[in-house]
Amino acid sequence: MGVQVDKERCVGAGMCALTAPDVFTQDDDGLSEVLPGREATSGTHPLVGEAVRACPVGAVVLSSD
Structure with a gap:
């Protein structure tokens, strides 16, 4: 399982970091x-x-890849 950041959705809140x-x-x-x-x-x-x-906009997602 991996994680990705959707750059189209990210607003730079930085909560993940x-x-x-x-x-x-x-x-x-x-x-x-x-x-x-x-x-x-x-x-x-x-x-x-x-x-x-x-993430306030749901830009951080887990992937099954």
């Missing part, structure tokens, strides 16, 4: 993104579920 800073960061435009190399394995991180719930 605050909740799980070892999985998420914000790019130069202030939009959230998954740290390189964490896409596929981060779905098992204990705080990723919290980050998904914390």
Whole structure:
């Protein structure tokens, strides 16, 4: 299970990066993104579920890939 950030929905609130800073960061435009190399394995991180719930616009999603 992995995690993705939908850049079209992201508003840069940064709740995911605050909740799980070892999985998420914000790019130069202030939009959230998954740290390189964490896409596929981060779905098992204990705080990723919290980050998904914390996103005010639902831009952080778990994927079954």
